[in-house]
Amino acid sequence: MPLSVLIALVVGGIAGVAILTHLFGFSKLHRFDDAEAARMAFLREWPDVATGTITLSADRHSALIETNKGPALVWAMGADSSVRFLADADAQDTKTGLSIRLADLTAPNIRIRLAPDERRAWLTSMKVPR
């Protein structure tokens, strides 16, 4: 197969799948039903870690979780979720919430939407430098 045809097929295929999945409504971010759902998402990755207070964001796309290993974040990764501990996190205000930077190649910058009053509470709970 000529390289030009292969490239056209691949680029067209990727673009087509991207457009169709979006049009079908498959771009929606995961929303946690409640704090318990966020806790279950955390335990899915860390079943042996004890959890405490859970603060669900107003948009229900992320939650701050107190654990016996320090504060942790569970957040929507597309239609699913991911978890990171925040012991070495650096959090910065953004226009829409917080930008949480980690020394982690697989989650270097987690952006979460929070109202201004939520941000203060989260930063206090996270106890990380602003």
Add this chain to the structure above:
Amino acid sequence: MTSDLSYPDVVQMAVPLFIALILIELLWIAMMRRGGRYETRDAVTSLVMGAGNVASGIALGFIAWGFFMALWAITPLDLGTSIWVVALCFVLDDLRYYWVHRFGHRIRWVWASHVNHHSSQHYNLTTALRQTWTGTFTFMMIVRAPLILLGFHPAMVLFCGGLNLIYQFWIHTEAIGRMPRWFEAVMNTPSHHRVHHGRNPRYLDANYAGVFIIWDKMFGTFVPEREDEKVDYGLVHNLGTFNPIRVAFHEWIAIFRDVTQPGLTLRERLAYAVAPPGWSHDGSRDTSEAIKEKHLARHPQDRGTPGFS
């Protein structure tokens, strides 16, 4: 000696088929609201990984090819090109695939290349194309050396490898439940391969087969899919990015960071590169064995059942 033998590049030829089947699966799921899940960024990442895999093959394929042709030049054996030789080559190359795949899960150096294939939390036909960009650097082409030395032409071996890859495409789906019993007994199927992509402790390090599931049954790594335990797809600790560059290289960089940290013995540095994924010098991480043991501590009733025996 058949030194100038050539076969078609079947993987490139199959690209239109891949795209067509992905569109059919996507439409099926969208219309029927069952048979799997799609997510836009996840699917795009998988497809970009697939495109990058083809590109890296074009850019770096000469290394494996040069190695194979060097072996071909020194072997006195030539089995010829009959259909039976091709069939035998296909079966033996599938055995080769089983072991390379098993190494890919049990040796961190090889896992660094293979991890990206397991990094999606979805399981659909795009996941099949979420392939490595760094396979050359695992040096797993060495495992093909016996085939060349036995007299299978390198072009035939790569042709059979391509057919193997194409076979594995269709098994990356939740749209197909179970195949007929005789088929499930011999061949790798969507059900068997769903287990392989599971991050459930029960399903870790199981079902390495490419085409024939018999290898897992022979070597004790077969675990059947259970109705009472739905497969949870992805990594033990899932990625927090859809960036294909990070998906492709993160574990290599993690190995580098681990190996170069201060205060380790030479043996510990080596272990960070070649021990099973999850190994750590201070026990702060879990290997799949440790994950299974911890699961059994919480669920002792599972001991002795498939995946925990």
